[in-house]
Amino acid sequence: MIISYFIYDTRTLLACSLTCYPWYIAAVSHLHHSLTTDNDNTPWPHRKHFWPNPLRKPYKLGLLPLVKRFRIRVKDCSSAGVTPKWLGRRALRYFLALTNLQELGIDNLQISNFMPTIQQCFGHFSPSLRFLALNMPNGSCRQILYFIGLFPNLQDLKIIYFLQDEQEDTPDTALIPPSIPPLRGRLTLTHFTGESLMEDMIALFGGLRFRYMDLFRVDCVWLLLDACAETLETLRLYPTDAYGE
Numbered sequence: 405m406i407i408s409y410f411i412y413d414t415r416t417l418l419a420c421s422l423t424c425y426p427w428y429i430a431a432v433s434h435l436h437h438s439l440t441t442d443n444d445n446t447p448w449p450h451r452k453h454f455w456p457n458p459l460r461k462p463y464k465l466g467l468l469p470l471v472k473r474f475r476i477r478v479k480d481c482s483s484a485g486v487t488p489k490w491l492g493r494r495a496l497r498y499f500l501a502l503t504n505l506q507e508l509g510i511d512n513l514q515i516s517n518f519m520p521t522i523q524q525c526f527g528h529f530s531p532s533l534r535f536l537a538l539n540m541p542n543g544s545c546r547q548i549l550y551f552i553g554l555f556p557n558l559q560d561l562k563i564i565y566f567l568q569d570e571q572e573d574t575p576d577t578a579l580i581p582p583s584i585p586p587l588r589g590r591l592t593l594t595h596f597t598g599e600s601l602m603e604d605m606i607a608l609f610g611g612l613r614f615r616y617m618d619l620f621r622v623d624c625v626w627l628l629l630d631a632c633a634e635t636l637e638t639l640r641l642y643p644t645d646a647y648g649e
Contacts, residue, residue: 407420407427407430407431407434408430408434410431410434411434411437414435417431417434417435418431418435421435432467432470433470436462436467436468436470436471437470437471437472437473438471438472438473438474438475439458439459439462439471439473439474439475440458440474440475440476440477441454441455441456441457441458441459441475441476441477442454442455442477442478442479443455443476443477443478443479443486455476455490455495456490456494456495456498456499459495459498459499459501460498463497463498463501468498468501468502468503469501469502469503469504470504471502471504471505472504472505472506472507473505473506473507474502474505474507474508474509475508475509475510475537476509476510476511477511478511478512484514485511485512485513485514485540485542486510486511486512486513486514487514487517487518488517488518488525491525496525499525500528502528502529503528503532504532505529505532505533506532506533506534506535507533507534507535507536507537508529508533508535508536508537509536509537509538509539509562510537510538510539510541511539511540512539512540512541512542513538513541513542513543513551514542514543515541515542515543515547515548515551516542516543516544516547519543519547519550522550522551522554523554523582526551526554527554529554529555530554530555530556530557530583531557532557533555533557533558534557534558534559534560534589535558535559535560535561535562535589536552536555536558536560536561536562537562537563537564537592538562538563538564538566539564539565540564540565540566541563541566545598545600545601545604546579546604547579548566548601549579549581549601549604549605549608549609550579550580550581550582552581552585552605553581553582553583553584553585553608553609554581554582554583555583555585556583556584556585557585557586558585558586558587559585559586559587559588559589559590560587560589560590560591560592561587561590561591561592562590562591562592562593563592563593563594563596563598564592564593564594564595564596565594565595565596566593566595566596566597566598566601567595567597567598580608581608581609584608584609584610585609586613587609587612587613587614588613588614588615588635589614589615589616590614590615590616590617590618591612591614591616591617591618591619591628591632592617592618592619593617593618593619593620593622593628594620594621594622595620595621596619596621596622596623596624597623598624599623599624599627602624602627602628602631603627606627606631611631612628612631612632612635613632613634613635614632614635614636615632615635615636615637615638616636616637616638616639617632617636617638617639617640618640619639619640619641619642620642621642625641
């Protein structure tokens with residue numbers, strides 16, 4: 405219990421882990437609580453966070469089940485994003501070892517490229533995942549909702565820069581999410597124009613029950629307010645209109 409007070413002091417946790425075996429057991433879960441990987445064009449030796457390098461050593465040491473928060477960052481917006489090629493034989497083995505993840509954040513996830521076998525790659529997060537953050541996700545409304553529906557215990561949802569194509573062709577209207585997440589926590593939307601996505605979410609999930617909403621430059625504010633009228637407790641609103649009208 406005393407060592408848990410040092411969860412934000414990495415140097416102290418490292419010192420505790422080297423003291424004796426009982427202290428190592430108490431400190432190791434805090435040391436490996438969060439993990440972040442990058443995909444950019446940074447030259448060596450600054451590529452130690454490049455995918456999947458941060459997963460390799462923890463996997464060999466059996467530490468990946470301790471990770472609760474995992475983030476895949478894609479700094480180069482011109483790249484293809486996170487595709488099935490990221491999960492080759494070795495990388496997929498590392499990825500599947502993240503068995504107790506509670507928070508997942510992915511930049512530029514190409515959901516359409518993972519279909520229809522997306523559950524084989526992300527389904528192992530279903531029992532534990534509570535928070536999902538998608539930055540610039542790519543896919544149709546039904547594909548995104550199918551991905552969200554993979555996590556039956558999901559509470560918080562964050563979507564950044566989802567600019568839906570008005571001419572979007574959605575031949576997958578029969579695609580039904582495998583579960584209906586409770587989504588009773590916080591909804592965060594930034595630069596979001598996916599009104600059709602929210603309409604489909606309300607229809608497929610039987611409404612929305614978020615208690616907190618952070619809406620920054622969102623076009624479908626009134627739709628969300630009406631859908632969460634019975635449960636909403638706190639709202640942070642930054643209007644699309646620069647004059648706040």
